[in-house]
Amino acid sequence: MSDRIMRELSDRFGDGAFAVQPTADKIPTLWVAREHIRPFLGFLKNEAPPGYAMLFDLSAVDERQRVRRQGLPASAYTVVYHLLSFDRNEDIRLKVALSGDSLSLPSVCDIWPSANWYEREVWDMFGIVFEGHPNLRRILMPPTWIGHPLRKDHPARATEMAPYRLSDEREDMEQEALRFVPEEWGMQRHSGDSDFLFLNLGPNHPSAHGVFRVALQLDGEEIVDAVPDIGYHHRGAEKMGERQSWHTYIPYTDRVDYLGGSMNNFPYVLAVERLAGIKVPERAQVIRVMIAEFYRLASHLLFYGTFAQDIGQMSPIFYMFIDREKVFDIMESISGARMHSSYFRIGGVALDLPEGWDERVREFIDYLPARLDQYDRMVMKNSTIRRRTQGVGTYTSAEAIGWSVTGAGLRATGFEWDYRKARPYSGYENYEFDIPTGQHGDCYDRCAVRIEEMRQSIRIIRQCMDNMPAGPYKADHPLTTPPPKARTLHDIETLIDHFLNVSWGPVIPSGEACVTVEATKGLNGYYLTSDGGTMSYRTRIRTPSFPHLQMIPQMCKGLMIADLIAILASIDFVMADVDR
Amino acid sequence: MNTGLGGAMDIIGILLSVIFVSAMLIWVERRLLAVWQDRLGPNRVGPLGLFQVAADMIKMFFKEDWIPPFADKPVFVLAPTIVFITMLTGFAVIPFAPGVGIIDFNFGLLYFLALTSLSVYSVVLAGYASNNKYSMLGSLRAAAQTVSYEVFMGISIMGVVMLSGTFNLREIVEAQRDGWFILPQFAGFIVFLVAAVAESRRAPFDLPEAEQELIAGFHIEYSGMKFGMFFVGEYLGITLSSAMIVTLFFGGWLGPWLPPLVWFCLKTAAFILFFILLRGSLPRPRYDQLMTFGWKAMLPVALLNLLATGAVALSSA
Numbered sequence: 011m012s013d014r015i016m017r018e019l020s021d022r023f024g025d026g027a028f029a030v031q032p033t034a035d036k037i038p039t040l041w042v043a044r045e046h047i048r049p050f051l052g053f054l055k056n057e058a059p060p061g062y063a064m065l066f067d068l069s070a071v072d073e074r075q076r077v078r079r080q081g082l083p084a085s086a087y088t089v090v091y092h093l094l095s096f097d098r099n100e101d102i103r104l105k106v107a108l109s110g111d112s113l114s115l116p117s118v119c120d121i122w123p124s125a126n127w128y129e130r131e132v133w134d135m136f137g138i139v140f141e142g143h144p145n146l147r148r149i150l151m152p153p154t155w156i157g158h159p160l161r162k163d164h165p166a167r168a169t170e171m172a173p174y175r176l177s178d179e180r181e182d183m184e185q186e187a188l189r190f191v192p193e194e195w196g197m198q199r200h201s202g203d204s205d206f207l208f209l210n211l212g213p214n215h216p217s218a219h220g221v222f223r224v225a226l227q228l229d230g231e232e233i234v235d236a237v238p239d240i241g242y243h244h245r246g247a248e249k250m251g252e253r254q255s256w257h258t259y260i261p262y263t264d265r266v267d268y269l270g271g272s273m274n275n276f277p278y279v280l281a282v283e284r285l286a287g288i289k290v291p292e293r294a295q296v297i298r299v300m301i302a303e304f305y306r307l308a309s310h311l312l313f314y315g316t317f318a319q320d321i322g323q324m325s326p327i328f329y330m331f332i333d334r335e336k337v338f339d340i341m342e343s344i345s346g347a348r349m350h351s352s353y354f355r356i357g358g359v360a361l362d363l364p365e366g367w368d369e370r371v372r373e374f375i376d377y378l379p380a381r382l383d384q385y386d387r388m389v390m391k392n393s394t395i396r397r398r399t400q401g402v403g404t405y406t407s408a409e410a411i412g413w414s415v416t417g418a419g420l421r422a423t424g425f426e427w428d429y430r431k432a433r434p435y436s437g438y439e440n441y442e443f444d445i446p447t448g449q450h451g452d453c454y455d456r457c458a459v460r461i462e463e464m465r466q467s468i469r470i471i472r473q474c475m476d477n478m479p480a481g482p483y484k485a486d487h488p489l490t491t492p493p494p495k496a497r498t499l500h501d502i503e504t505l506i507d508h509f510l511n512v513s514w515g516p517v518i519p520s521g522e523a524c525v526t527v528e529a530t531k532g533l534n535g536y537y538l539t540s541d542g543g544t545m546s547y548r549t550r551i552r553t554p555s556f557p558h559l560q561m562i563p564q565m566c567k568g569l570m571i572a573d574l575i576a577i578l579a580s581i582d583f584v585m586a587d588v589d590r
Numbered sequence: 591m592n593t594g595l596g597g598a599m600d601i602i603g604i605l606l607s608v609i610f611v612s613a614m615l616i617w618v619e620r621r622l623l624a625v626w627q628d629r630l631g632p633n634r635v636g637p638l639g640l641f642q643v644a645a646d647m648i649k650m651f652f653k654e655d656w657i658p659p660f661a662d663k664p665v666f667v668l669a670p671t672i673v674f675i676t677m678l679t680g681f682a683v684i685p686f687a688p689g690v691g692i693i694d695f696n697f698g699l700l701y702f703l704a705l706t707s708l709s710v711y712s713v714v715l716a717g718y719a720s721n722n723k724y725s726m727l728g729s730l731r732a733a734a735q736t737v738s739y740e741v742f743m744g745i746s747i748m749g750v751v752m753l754s755g756t757f758n759l760r761e762i763v764e765a766q767r768d769g770w771f772i773l774p775q776f777a778g779f780i781v782f783l784v785a786a787v788a789e790s791r792r793a794p795f796d797l798p799e800a801e802q803e804l805i806a807g808f809h810i811e812y813s814g815m816k817f818g819m820f821f822v823g824e825y826l827g828i829t830l831s832s833a834m835i836v837t838l839f840f841g842g843w844l845g846p847w848l849p850p851l852v853w854f855c856l857k858t859a860a861f862i863l864f865f866i867l868l869r870g871s872l873p874r875p876r877y878d879q880l881m882t883f884g885w886k887a888m889l890p891v892a893l894l895n896l897l898a899t900g901a902v903a904l905s906s907a
Contacts, residue, residue, distance in 0.1 A: 209723050217802045231727065231877060320802045322794060322874025328627035394794070394873045571727070572876045575803050 015102060016040075018058050023050070031082060031105070034284050035523040037092075039103040041083050047106050048116050051091060054104075055121055060097030063411045065118075066526075067092040067552040068128035070136045071539060072162045074110070078520040078542045086110040087136055091118075092524065092537070092552070096411075096425075099432050103524075108138065117143040124414035124557045131556075135160035135248075145196070150241040150589055154187050159249055166246075166253050190225065195237045197227045204229055209571075213242045217320050217575045220585030224562065224574070231570045236563045240556075243585035251538075251549025255515030256282055257356060257491035259546070263536075264350035266551060267587040269312055270530040271305040271341065272298075275354035280435060281525040281536045282356050285518050286489045293481045294358035295437045300371075300474035301344070301353055302527075303467040307378070308337040309530035310460045310467075313582040317457050318389045320579035321398050326389050333381055340370050356516065357490025362483045371475050375468050382464060390458065399453035403565040403577035406451060413564075414557035417532025418459040419581065423451035429528035441470050453580035460582065489516040515544040524552075531555055531582055551590050555583035601692055608681050612825035613643050619825075619866045626870050653814035658720070661811060665719035670809075670816045673712035673823035680705045680830045685760045687843040687850035698759040699751065702834060703744055706789050709827070710736040713791065713798055716820070717808035728807025731877055732798035735788055738884045743785035745892040749778040749899035750838050763842030770841040774902075777895040779839045781888050786831040788884075790824065792865065794872035797880060832861035 015038060019028060028040040028050075042050050054062045070089045073079070085107030093102050106115060117140040118125045129140040130149040137158040140146055148155060157164050165171045176184075192199055192208055199206060207230075212223035221242035227235040247266055251259055263274040276298065283290060290298075311334045315327030338348040343364055345351035353360050389395055405415075407423040420427065428445040430438040446462030448455025484490055493511035497504045510517075520542035526535035532554025541547035558581050566574045617632065617640065624631025633639040657666055683698035685691050695701055710732060717729020751757060753774060754765035762771075772779050788795040799807035809820045836842060836857040843850030845857075875883065 207723060209727075216805060318873065322796070322800070322802060323872065324623070324793065325627050325870050328629055332628055392873060394875050394879075397879055398873065398876055570876060570878065571803050572800070572874075 015054075015058065015098075015100070019050070019053075022053055022057075029083060031522075033103075033523065034287075034521040035281075035525060037101045037103050037524060039105065039522070041105045041107060044106050044108065044115060047091070047104065048118065048121075050104060051093075051118055051121055054093055054102065060095060062093035062095040062098075062102060064094040064096070064416075065091070065122040065124050065128070065414055066094040066101065066533070067524075067535065067537065067550070068125060068132065069537065069550045069552075070132045070138060070160075071548045071550075072136060072160065075162045076539075076541050076547060080520070083107045084109075087113060087138060089115055089132065089138060090537075090550075092535075096427055096432075101524075113137060114139040114141055116141050119143060122414070123412050124560060127556065127560045134158065137161065148241075150244040152184075152187070152241070154184055159246060166249050192227070195225050197225075197235055197237070201229075201234075206234060211571075211574075213239075217578060219316070219578065219583060222559070222578075222583075222585050222588070226571070226574070228571070231572075233566050233569055233571065233574060236566050236574065238559050238562050240559060240585070240588050242589070244589040245586070247590040248549050248551055251546045251551075253545060255544050256518050256546065257515050259549070260354065260356075261350065261352040263551075264352050265586060266553060266590055267309075267529060267531060267534065267555070267584050268350065269309040269584050270534075270587075271308065271349055272345070272351050272353045273302050273305040273309070273527070273529050274534065275352060276302055276436070277525050277527045277529070277534050277536045278538075279354045279356055280527070281523045281538045282518060284523040284525055285521050285538060285540050286356070286487070286516070287519070288357045288485050288487045288489060290358055290436070290485055291482045292437070292479045294483050294485070296474050296478055297359050297363060297483060298354060298436050299438065299441070300471055300478075301341070301351075301359075303470045303474070304337050304341060306467050306530050307464055307471075308334050308341075309582075310464050311337070313460055314385065314389070314457065314464075317579045317582075318395070320575050321395055323389065323392070323395065326385060329381070329385070329388075333378060336374055336377075340367075340374060343367065343370060355484060355491050357487055358482070358484030363478075368475050368478070371471065375471055375475070378468060379465065382461065386461070390454075390461065396454065398572070399457065399576050399580065401450070402453045402569065402573045403580060404450055404452045405561065405565060409561075409564070410451065413561045415532070415561060416554050416557075417528070417530075418456055418463065419532065419558060421446065422448035422455040422459045424449050429526060429533055433526075435525070435527060441473050443469050453576045456580040456582070489518065491516060517542065517544055518546075524550075526552070529554060531584070531587060532558065534587075553587045553590060555581075555585075555587040558583055559588055600690065604681060604686070604690075604692060605678070608678065608826065608829065609822070612822050612829055613647070615825040615829070615862065616646065616821070617643050618862075619869075622863065622866050623870050626867070647818070650815050650818040655814050655816070658722075658811050660721045662719040662721065665715050666811075667816070669712050669716035669719055670812065670819035670823070671712075672715070673709045674819045674826070676705045676709040676712070677823055677826035677830055681833070683759055684830070684833045685763055685837060685842055686854050688760075690851055691760075694760055695758065697757045699747065699757040699762070699838075702759075702830075703740075706743075706830075707736070707740055709789075709823075712820075712823070713808045716812070717798075720808070720811040722811055724804045724806075725808050725810050728798040728800070728804045728810070731800075731804075732791060732808060734877075735791070735795065735797060735880060738881060739785040739788035739888070742781050742884065742888040742892045743789065745889075745896055746778045746781035746785065747838055748896050749775045752896075752899050752903050759837050759842075763837055763844065766841040766844060770839060770844075772839040775839060775895070775899070777891055778899075779835070781892045781895070782838070783835065784888060786835065787865065787868065788880075790827040790831055790865070792824065792828065793869040794874050795880065796874065797877055800874060802874075828862055828865045829858070832858045832865065835861050 028042050031039040033039045073085045087108045089106045091104040132138050133146050134148045207228040209226040212218035213221040223239040225237045263278045266274050311330045315330035318326040341351050342348045345353035407425040410420045410423050424447050426445050426447050443466040446459050448459050488507045493508045498508045518540045520540050522539045524537035526533050535552035537550035538546050539548040565577050621631040632642040635641040635645045682692040683695050683701050713732040714729045717725040750771050754762045791798050840857050843854040845853035
């Protein structure tokens with residue numbers, strides 16, 4: 011499969027143009043010279059038929075402290091381009107090695123519009139310059155920040171830094187940096203016949219769904235331009251991954267898309283298991299699918315309610331919160347926690363299902379469909395809702411792919427592609443469910459697709475419930491967490507393993523793996539690099555919401571403020587999922 | 591002129607009861623919405639949470655009376671009183687029952703229209719004086735919305751005036767002895783109802799404050815008792831509108847068995863509840879959709895209603 015693209019690339023660029031790196035996730039990984047990267051990417055997107063249409067991720071690694079490089083090309087910083095081809099149903103990863111004294115690369119913003127924010131992020135986090143980038147400014151860190159946080163020499167904890175002091179000059183400087191200057195945001199103050207009104211929507215605004223800011227340039231109430239500003243929710247989740255053990259990082263993932271709960275554990279534990287070569291028992295796989303679909307329901311129910319509320323309908327959110335509460339009750343009875351259950355473990359799940367779980371699950375999935383029908387009548391069939399959302403915030407499939415839009419936002423354009431179908435993980439190939447799609451790619455369709463996804467989730471949960479296999483809920487493997495204890499008091503090797511694994515955490519073999527799942531808001535991937543230690547060397551979290559927000563200016567130009575609110579609601583983003 | 595009206599007892603009684611009812615509506619609305627939305631609502635202060643309003647009032651009185659430094663101070667202070675005063679004085683012409691009321695005025699209906707028009711100044715000035723962009727957008731919306739819906743409100747009740755031949759509210763009620771005007775004036779009633787919701791700036795026509803868009807719109811900078819006046823003013827507004835709907839279309843105090851005043855209060859309460867239910871159920875249209883709906887749907891209906899009523903009145907005369 012992957013040989014084909016290698017052949018095509020050698021035919022086009024010659025055999026010596028790239029070096030192949032084996033990875034645990036089997037994604038073809040090529041090292042390309044800096045001057046070749048643009049031709050390679052251009053070829054992969056436009057010429058290699060069928061092309062790699064989506065820039066799935068763009069990130070970097072500080073390689074300076076990596077010990078087990080296993081013959082990889084010398085590099086101080088490596089920039090990683092991860093492309094996705096829907097037609098081939100295949101990914102490819104291109105890596106460019108940079109030496110410490112010339113940290114620059116040509117920008118690819120003209121090939122993929124979504125590269126804009128990704129390149130800004132890499133600049134912000136690593137200080138790698140992208141030549142020809144239209145607006146290479148900090149994106150997650152404040153403009154006054156000194157240093158590049160994901161470099162290995164940047165401190166990770168407050169204890170590694172000098173005590174923080176805010177002097178008067180520093181405070182004035184920080185205040186001054188907050189001043190809004192339209193020109194810096196690429197906006198004009200006047201046009202031929204009118205002065206524009208600049209409206210600062212957020213980061214503290216009821217409809218911004220968290221700390222998200224959009225600077226609006228208005229002509230009356232019409233939006234001339236909108237510039238999203240993110241980073242207010244940045245907590246350094248990727249940096250934290252470099253100082254938590256493989257096991258203790260699991261609860262951090264819950265809080266990335268904090269409405270998705272254990273759905274976030276999914277790609278992370280899958281990636282660790284891929285690195286460690288752990289095979290998960292069947293029962294654990296089914297439990298994981300069931301839990302993930304429950305969290306999809308919880309997330310979509312909240313989306314549905316806030317969507318209606320943002321259009322000014324006051325009541326639906328309360329009904330949906332009640333249903334969501336029932337989901338959390340079930341989650342609590344299974345895992346002991348509600349929103350952030352951190353229920354998945356390396357090699358399985360934390361606990362076996364409790365007695366009587368199936369009755370509670372059955373009760374809920376028998377109850378919810380009637381409620382969803384009721385909500386359809388209340389919200390989706392309401393003529394005002396239709397008028398407010400149909401034909402508002404539209405984009406085509408091609409635009410969506412160019413902007414790296416995934417999930418319901420992509421399917422609403424009529425593009426039938428679901429990761430669970432295209433590349434089944436955790437046994438999704440065994441379930442019967444449909445991929446709901448829309449037609450128009452507008453706010454209404456995005457909501458309609460999610461509602462239908464809830465019905466499909468109910469179907470999947472029912473199949474999980476009816477076909478729950480017996481057997482262990484966690485793999486019998488020394489690297490699973492918590493480690494197997496049964497034989498510890500019988501033989502010394504198991505005792506040592508157990509002791510080390512509990513006190514230091516498991517040592518995951520060196521290598522790289524990226525595993526992606528169809529999360530609540532789109533494709534969520536964890537790209538883990540292990541240097542053979544008890545902690546990850548680099549944890550890259552590819553979240554769906556990050557590129558989604560980048561599309562806002564394009565979606566709302568020429569519309570009114572009320573439309574922007576509907577668009578924001580229909581994207582279904584969570585700021586922690588954007589900023590990490 | 592009816593000489594039984596306007597005594598000190600009437601004035602004090604009506605003033606106090608209207609303010610009391612409007613304040614209690616805060617509690618009623620919160621509890622009712624809670625019931626409809628499967629939750630509890632305020633139920634901690636006093637039996638059934640009845641003293642919630644008192645607690646809220648105490649809180650508001652003791653809040654810092656803060657005026658933003660960038661605001662236009664005199665106008666900022668004046669604005670919330672306008673809505674309060676215009677709404678309260680509106681009750682002067684309401685015919686609560688025979689012999690109960692403050693003034694019997696030949697042009698009562700026009701007086702009511704004039705006062706509701708004045709109340710928009712409160713919102714516009716508040717938005718302007720706050721010197722805040724969100725407030726400004728809110729007050730612009732309020733101005734456009736109120737001016738537009740005023741037109742249909744006026745036209746919609748002309749049918750009632752034609753049928754009864756008077757602008758005097760008491761005589762309009764008396765004219766409904768043979769049948770409430772809701773039947774012959776159904777179209778007029780619908781237009782008046784929609785316009786009344788729009789005038790009160792409540793959901794679904796709450797565009798001037800549109801929480802999800804403008805956060806709180808025109809009163810974003812207000813706090814303490816100044817905000818309280820907007821708050822109670824809104825409930826005064828729906829009480830006044832409900833009372834007018836009852837007077838014009840539902841026979842005012844008329845009704846069998848029960849005393850007239852009880853009938854009037856019951857009917858008014860029913861419409862107040864309707865206003866609250868409306869808020870709990872309908873989403874908000876977009877600003878331009880609201881305008882289109884007003885000028886392209888409400889205005890023609892109101893005009894046609896006027897035309898038909900005129901024709902019927904002429905032919906029967």
